[in-house]
Amino acid sequence: MxxxxxxxxxxxxxxxxxxxxxxxxxxxxxxxxIGEIMKCFIMFFVWKAxxxxxxxxxxxxxxxxxxxxxxxxxxxxxxxxxxxxAYAIGEEIVDGSIAMRMIKPCSFDMCFLFQEMGSxxxxxxxxxxxxxxxxxxxxxxxxxxxQITLSAFLLYLLSLIFAYLTSFYINVCYxxxxxxxKNLWGTGLIKQVIIDxxxxxxxxxxxMPPVLRNILNFLPFSSLSYTPVMIYMGMYTGTELxxxxxxxxxxxxxxxxxxxxxxxxxVTRLCVHGG
Amino acid sequence: xxxxxxxxxxxKKTIKExxxxxxxxxxxxxxxxxxxxxxxxxxxxxxxxxxxxIGPNGAGKSTVIKMLTGxxxxxxxxxxxxxxIPQENRKKYVKEIGVVFGQRTQLxxxxxxxxxxxxxxxxxxxxxxxxxxxxxxLNEVLELDSFITSPVRTLSLGQRMRADIAASLxxxxxxxxxxEPTIGLDVVxxxxxxxxxxxxxxxxxxxxxxxxxxxxxxxxxCERIVMIDKGKKVFDGEISELKHNFGQMRTLRFELQxxxxxxxxxxxxKFSATQDDIEIESxxxxxxxxxxxxxxxxxxxxxxxxxxxxxxxxxxxxxxxEDIIRRIYRREVSV
Amino acid sequence: xxxxxxLHSIFIAQYLKRLMEYKVDFLIGATGILLSQFFxxxxxxxxxxxxxxxxxxxxxxxxxxxxFSLIPKGIDHLFFDNxxxxxxxxxxxxxxxxxxxxPINSLFYVIVEKFCVxxxxxxxxxxxxxxxxxxxxxxxxxxxxxxxxxxxxxxxxMIYTALKTVTxxxxxxxxxxxxxxxxxxxxxxxxxxxxxxxxxxxxTFITYIIPFAFTAYYPACFFLTGENPLFNIGGxxxxxxxxxxxxxxxxxxxxxxxxxxxx
Numbered sequence: 108m109x110x111x112x113x114x115x116x117x118x119x120x121x122x123x124x125x126x127x128x129x130x131x132x133x134x135x136x137x138x139x140x141i142g143e144i145m146k147c148f149i150m151f152f153v154w155k156a157x158x159x160x161x162x163x164x165x166x167x168x169x170x171x172x173x174x175x176x177x178x179x180x181x182x183x184x185x186x187x188x189x190x191x192x193a194y195a196i197g198e199e200i201v202d203g204s205i206a207m208r209m210i211k212p213c214s215f216d217m218c219f220l221f222q223e224m225g226s227x228x229x230x231x232x233x234x235x236x237x238x239x240x241x242x243x244x245x246x247x248x249x250x251x252x253x254q255i256t257l258s259a260f261l262l263y264l265l266s267l268i269f270a271y272l273t274s275f276y277i278n279v280c281y282x283x284x285x286x287x288x289k290n291l292w293g294t295g296l297i298k299q300v301i302i303d304x305x306x307x308x309x310x311x312x313x314x315m316p317p318v319l320r321n322i323l324n325f326l327p328f329s330s331l332s333y334t335p336v337m338i339y340m341g342m343y344t345g346t347e348l349x350x351x352x353x354x355x356x357x358x359x360x361x362x363x364x365x366x367x368x369x370x371x372x373x374v375t376r377l378c379v380h381g382g
Numbered sequence: 383x384x385x386x387x388x389x390x391x392x393x394k395k396t397i398k399e400x401x402x403x404x405x406x407x408x409x410x411x412x413x414x415x416x417x418x419x420x421x422x423x424x425x426x427x428x429x430x431x432x433x434x435x436i437g438p439n440g441a442g443k444s445t446v447i448k449m450l451t452g453x454x455x456x457x458x459x460x461x462x463x464x465x466x467i468p469q470e471n472r473k474k475y476v477k478e479i480g481v482v483f484g485q486r487t488q489l490x491x492x493x494x495x496x497x498x499x500x501x502x503x504x505x506x507x508x509x510x511x512x513x514x515x516x517x518x519x520l521n522e523v524l525e526l527d528s529f530i531t532s533p534v535r536t537l538s539l540g541q542r543m544r545a546d547i548a549a550s551l552x553x554x555x556x557x558x559x560x561x562e563p564t565i566g567l568d569v570v571x572x573x574x575x576x577x578x579x580x581x582x583x584x585x586x587x588x589x590x591x592x593x594x595x596x597x598x599x600x601x602x603x604c605e606r607i608v609m610i611d612k613g614k615k616v617f618d619g620e621i622s623e624l625k626h627n628f629g630q631m632r633t634l635r636f637e638l639q640x641x642x643x644x645x646x647x648x649x650x651x652k653f654s655a656t657q658d659d660i661e662i663e664s665x666x667x668x669x670x671x672x673x674x675x676x677x678x679x680x681x682x683x684x685x686x687x688x689x690x691x692x693x694x695x696x697x698x699x700x701x702x703x704e705d706i707i708r709r710i711y712r713r714e715v716s717v
Numbered sequence: 718x719x720x721x722x723x724l725h726s727i728f729i730a731q732y733l734k735r736l737m738e739y740k741v742d743f744l745i746g747a748t749g750i751l752l753s754q755f756f757x758x759x760x761x762x763x764x765x766x767x768x769x770x771x772x773x774x775x776x777x778x779x780x781x782x783x784x785f786s787l788i789p790k791g792i793d794h795l796f797f798d799n800x801x802x803x804x805x806x807x808x809x810x811x812x813x814x815x816x817x818x819x820p821i822n823s824l825f826y827v828i829v830e831k832f833c834v835x836x837x838x839x840x841x842x843x844x845x846x847x848x849x850x851x852x853x854x855x856x857x858x859x860x861x862x863x864x865x866x867x868x869x870x871x872x873x874x875m876i877y878t879a880l881k882t883v884t885x886x887x888x889x890x891x892x893x894x895x896x897x898x899x900x901x902x903x904x905x906x907x908x909x910x911x912x913x914x915x916x917x918x919x920x921t922f923i924t925y926i927i928p929f930a931f932t933a934y935y936p937a938c939f940f941l942t943g944e945n946p947l948f949n950i951g952g953x954x955x956x957x958x959x960x961x962x963x964x965x966x967x968x969x970x971x972x973x974x975x976x977x978x979x980x
Contacts, residue, residue, distance in 0.1 A: 153764070156772045157768060161767065293748075297749040301752070452818070454975065476819060477820040481814075486814075490735075501728070505820065
C-alpha cells in the first residue's frame with residue numbers, strides 16, 4: 108500500500124504539469140476541439156441525408172440513432188484514447204534530450220503517461236460530459252426513453268482505458284521510429300490515417316466486407332475505437348463482450364512488451380552513439 | 383542621419399502566478415500589466431559614425447533597434463533615418479539599411495550560401511555589375527570564398543555570422559544595424575568580425591549601430607556609446623568622456639601573507655572617504671580595493687597599505703569600461 | 718507584376734533545390750494526404766452501395782463536387798502553405814522580423830518562401846475524381862465553360878488564402894493563432910458535400926459567413942446544371958474579392974501591431 112502511495116506521489120508532479128500545460132494552451136485546445144467536432148457534424152448531416160434518401164429504417168443494421176452514437180462516441184473515444192506524449196519521445200530522441208529522461212529515477216513511460224493524465228483530466232472535464240449528455244439527450248428525444256445502461260457505460264469506461272493504454276504504447280513504439288525517420292509529420296499523418304481506417308474510426312467495421320472485417324476485428328487496432336464504441340452502444344453482450352475485452356487486454360500486453368523491447372534496444376543504440 | 387526623439391514602446395503582458403492555482407486563475411481572470419520597454423529615448427547619429435548601444439539584458443536595446451529598422455511600431459515619439467520614417471514607407475526604407483540579428487540567421491538554411499545571395503540580389507534589385515563588384519568587396523573583407531558553396535546549415539557560427547553580415551551589406555545600405563554580432567563566438571573569430579566591421583565602416587562610409595553585451599566590441603569599434611537601462615538613456619557620449627569621468631577609478635589588488643591581517647586595514651577611516659570613493663572586496667588573502675584617485679592618491683594608498691601589512695604581491699590597474707558600467711548599473715544613477 | 722512573377726519563380730526554383738534534398742519526406746507527406754482522401758472516397762462508395770442517390774445527388778455528382786473541392790484547396794496548399802507557420806511559430810518566435818527588413822511586401826515574402834509539394838496529394842486526387850466522374854455526367858457545355866472553370870478556381874483559391882491570411886494575422890496581436898486557422902480551415906470539409914444536405918443554419922454559415930460553400934458546391938453546381946451562373950460563379954468572385962480586401966486590411970494592421978520577441 109505504501110509502495111503504491113509513494114508511486115503516486117512520485118508521479119503526481121507530472122500529472123500536475125500536464126494539467127497546467129493544457130490550461131496554458133486552453134485556447135489552442137478549445138479551437139482544435141471545435142474544428143474536430145465540426146467533422147462530426149458533417150458526418151451527422153451526411154448520415155441524415157443517407158437515411159432521408161433510403162427507404163429502409165436501417166443502414167446495414169444501423170439506425171439513425173445508432174449512427175449518431177457511433178459518430179460522436181467514436182470521436183470521443185478517439186480523442187480520449189489519442190496519445191501524443193509519444194510524439195514528444197520522437198522529438199526528444201531527435202534532439203538528444205531523451206538522455207535527460209534516462210538520468211532521472213523514474214520510468215520514462217510512466218512520466219509521459221502521468222503527464223498525459225493531467226491533460227486528459229482537463230479533456231474529460233471539457234468534452235466527455237457534454238458529448239455523452241448530448242448523445243443521450245438526442246437518443247431520448249428520438250426514442251422517448253433513456254438508451255444507455257449503467258453497465259454498458261461502466262464497461263465502456265473500462266474499455267476506453269484499455270484503448271488509451273494500447274494507443275499510448277503503440278505511439279511509444281512509433282516514437283522510437285524517430286531513430287530512423289526524419290519526417291515525423293508526414294509519417295505521423297500516414298500512421299494516423301491508417302490507424303483511423305483499421306480501427307473503424309473512418310468507416311464502421313460493420314460496413315466492411317466480411318473477410319476484411321474479421322481480419323480487422325482480430326488486429327489490435329479495433330480495440331482502439333471500434334470495441335469501446337460497440338460496448339457503449341450495447342452491441343456486444345455475453346461471451347462476445349468477454350471475448351472482445353479479452354482481446355483488448357491481450358493486445359495491450361503484447362504491445363506493452365514490444366515497446367519495452369524496443370526501448371531496451373533504443374537505449375543501447377543511444378549508448379553506441381554516445382549521446 | 384539618424385534622429386530619435388522621445389521614443390517610447392509599451393507592451394502588454396499577461397502575468398501568470400506559479401503553480402496549479404495560478405493556471406486555474408489565469409483561466410478565468412488573467413492579469414495584464416503594461417511594460418515600458420523603451421521609455422522616452424532621444425539621440426542622434428551622424429553619417430559614418432559607429433555608435434555602440436549598450437545596456438544589461440532586457441534594458442530595451444533590441445526594442446530600440448527593432449523600431450529603428452521598422453520591425454516594431456513605436457507607441458509614441460519620433461525616429462527618422464535619412465529623412466525617412468521607418469514605418470511609413472517600409473519597403474522603400476529598408477532598401478537603405480542592412481540588419482543582422484546575431485541570434486537568428488537570415489540565410490536559407492538548407493541551401494548553399496551562394497543561393498541566398500542570388501535571391502537577395504533579386505529582392506533588393508541589385509544590378510548585375512554592382513552585384514559582382516559588391517561580392518568581390520565582401521569576399522575580400524569577410525573571406526567568404528572558402529564556404530560560399532556549402533549549405534548554410536553546415537557553417538560554423540563564425541562563418542555564419544560573416545555570411546549574415548555580407549548578406550546585409552549586399553545592397554550597399556547607408557546604415558547597418560548589428561544586434562549582438564559577436565554573441566557566442568570565440569575570441570579569435572570575434573576579432574575577425576570586428577576588423578571586418580571596421581573596414582566596412584571605413585571603406586564604405588556605412589553608419590553602424592551596434593548593440594552588444596561584449597564591452598570589448600565597443601571599446602575596439604565605437605567612439606561613442608549610448609547606454610540604456612530600464613528603457614531610459616543613462617549615458618550618451620564619447621567613450622573617452624566616460625573613461626575620463628570615471629577614469630580616476632583605480633583598482634589595487636594584493637595578496638596578504640596572513641589572511642587575518644585584513645583587520646589591520648581600515649581605509650575608510652584612514653582617508654575619511656565615502657563608500658563611493660573606496661570599495662573593498664576580499665576573498666581570503668586576496669584583497670581588491672577600488673578607489674577614486676582624485677580623493678586618495680595612488681601613492682598614499684600604496685604607502686598606507688604597505689605600512690600596515692605584509693603583502694606577497696601587489697598591483698594597481700586602471701578602471702576599464704566594464705568596471706565603469708558596472709558601477710553605473712549598480713548605483714542606478716544617471717551620468 | 719513582372720517582378721513579382723520573377724521573384725516567385727526564383728523562390729520556387731530554390732525550393733525545388735531543397736526538395737531534392739528531402740525527396741522521401743515530401744513523398745511521404747503527399748502519400749499521407751492521398752491516402753486519407755482515398756479512405757473518404759471508399760466511405761462515399763460504401764454509402765452509395767446501399768442508396769441510389771443522396772438527397773437527389775447521384776454518386777458521380779457527389780464525386781464531382783468532392784473532387785472539385787480538392788482543387789482550390791490543393792492550389793492554396795501548394796502555394797500559400799507558409800501562412801500556417803505565421804500563426805504557429807513565425808510570429809511567436811519573433812522570426813517575422815526577417816520579413817520586415819526586406820524591400821518587398823511582407824505578405825508576399827511569407828507566401829513565396831514556401832511551396833508545399835505535399836499538396837500534390839490533394840490535387841492528384843481532385844483531378845482523378847473529376848476525370849472519373851465527368852464521363853458519367855451529362856454536363857452542359859458552353860463556349861464559356863472552360864474560362865469559367867478557371868475563374869472559379871482562381872477565386873475559390875482566393876477564399877482559402879484570404880481566410881488563412883486573416884487568421885494568421887491574428888497572431889500579430891495574440892502571438893499565436895494557428896489554432897484559429899485550424900478551426901476555420903476545418904469548416905472547409907463542409908464544402909465537400911452538397912449544401913442541400915445541411916440544415917439552414919449550417920447552410921447560411923458556409924454561404925454568407927465563412928463562405929467555403931463557394932469554393933466547391935456552388936461553382937460545381939453551375940458546371941453540373943448550368944443554372945444560375947450569376948450566383949454560383951458571381952458569388953465565388955465576390956466572396957473571393959471581399960475576403961481578400963479584408964485579409965489585406967487586417968494583415969497591414971497586424972504588421973504595425975507586431976511586437977517581435979525577446980527584449
